[in-house]
Amino acid sequence: MKNKIVRAAISAGVACATSVMALPVSAQQTYPNRVVRLVVPFPAGGVADVLGRMMAQRLSAQYGQQMVVENRAGSGGHVGAEFVSRAAPDGYTIMFGTIGIHAAYGIYSKLTYDPAKDLQPVSLLADMPNILVVHPSLPVRTTKEFIALAKAKPGELNFGTAGAGSSTHMIGELFKVVAGVTLTHIPYKGSAPAMVDLLGGQIHLMFENLPVAIQNVRAGKIRAIGMTSRTRSASMPEVPTIAETGLPEYEATAWFTIGASAKTSADIVRKLNGDIDVWLKAPEMQARWKDMGVTPLGGSPEVAAKFFASETVKWNRVIKAANIRGD
Numbered sequence: 001m002k003n004k005i006v007r008a009a010i011s012a013g014v015a016c017a018t019s020v021m022a023l024p025v026s027a028q029q030t031y032p033n034r035v036v037r038l039v040v041p042f043p044a045g046g047v048a049d050v051l052g053r054m055m056a057q058r059l060s061a062q063y064g065q066q067m068v069v070e071n072r073a074g075s076g077g078h079v080g081a082e083f084v085s086r087a088a089p090d091g092y093t094i095m096f097g098t099i100g101i102h103a104a105y106g107i108y109s110k111l112t113y114d115p116a117k118d119l120q121p122v123s124l125l126a127d128m129p130n131i132l133v134v135h136p137s138l139p140v141r142t143t144k145e146f147i148a149l150a151k152a153k154p155g156e157l158n159f160g161t162a163g164a165g166s167s168t169h170m171i172g173e174l175f176k177v178v179a180g181v182t183l184t185h186i187p188y189k190g191s192a193p194a195m196v197d198l199l200g201g202q203i204h205l206m207f208e209n210l211p212v213a214i215q216n217v218r219a220g221k222i223r224a225i226g227m228t229s230r231t232r233s234a235s236m237p238e239v240p241t242i243a244e245t246g247l248p249e250y251e252a253t254a255w256f257t258i259g260a261s262a263k264t265s266a267d268i269v270r271k272l273n274g275d276i277d278v279w280l281k282a283p284e285m286q287a288r289w290k291d292m293g294v295t296p297l298g299g300s301p302e303v304a305a306k307f308f309a310s311e312t313v314k315w316n317r318v319i320k321a322a323n324i325r326g327d
Helices: 002-021 023-032 047-063 075-085 141-150 167-179 190-202 210-218 265-281 283-292 301-322
Strands: 036-040 067-071 093-098 120-134 159-160 186-188 205-209 223-227 255-263
Touching: 002 190, 036 047, 036 075, 036 223, 047 067, 047 120, 047 210, 047 265, 075 093, 075 120, 075 210, 075 255, 093 120, 120 141, 120 210, 120 301, 141 223, 141 283, 159 167, 159 190, 159 301, 167 186, 167 205, 167 255, 186 205, 186 210, 190 205, 190 210, 205 210, 210 223, 255 265, 265 283, 265 301
Parallel strands: 036 067, 036 093, 159 186, 159 205
Antiparallel strands: 093 255, 120 205, 120 223, 120 255
């Protein structure tokens, strides 16, 4: 389902670009005419923050207006997401979204907003594999060895995440369900502090976004066990997938979006969508995406909305199977 939706983004993206060109001249000329605030609902240093700042730099130069990144962390991203949902729907406060906000929000029973109703997608930015990485002191080098160790020490291995409901959390929970192992979840306020503790040996492992982990793996500071995607990453082709080395049915990737308040006008959403799409597809960006381990997606807001719906079904099954609660 996911692959079909993502492939549909190619054709839908063409249609979206056409619609952007057809915008009234006044809409194209007047937005933006002042600072745009991009809320990243996680601390600085993680993938969301890095990608958000890359996009903000590009669009600031294009618009001749600053797009300023504002980090508003908390509750797996929902502090920042709720702030955006309640902001003026004028396109001047937008947000960087993730699995936890758009698809795995079911772990929270006390949210005071509804992500599905109070936010709307602007663009499906990109996806990437996560990578199972362990501290070098852990005596495992393959998925099979890791599963055997986890079964021999149920609950004794700690995995750090960017927070409850984040991709680093949900992908780890899916692994637990599929592999039949018990791991202890240690939530942090972002990937960066979790990685610090993994490097220091305070936690044993992470199912980390590839761009955050890649340099530490290459430097030998942590050990790569397997990619969570169905196929190997072009950025680190020497690292096998978890599916090919122990769990044939396992597959999961992280993905990132740009969103806005649900009442934001269609004209503004389409303009932002088209400009972001051009950036994602720009020839000069392709080597950067590959080096980071990122696959740019793009496509229309409608494609993103369908993708959210399918991913929500998938992750709700994991939430139910693992009895995950974030509050």
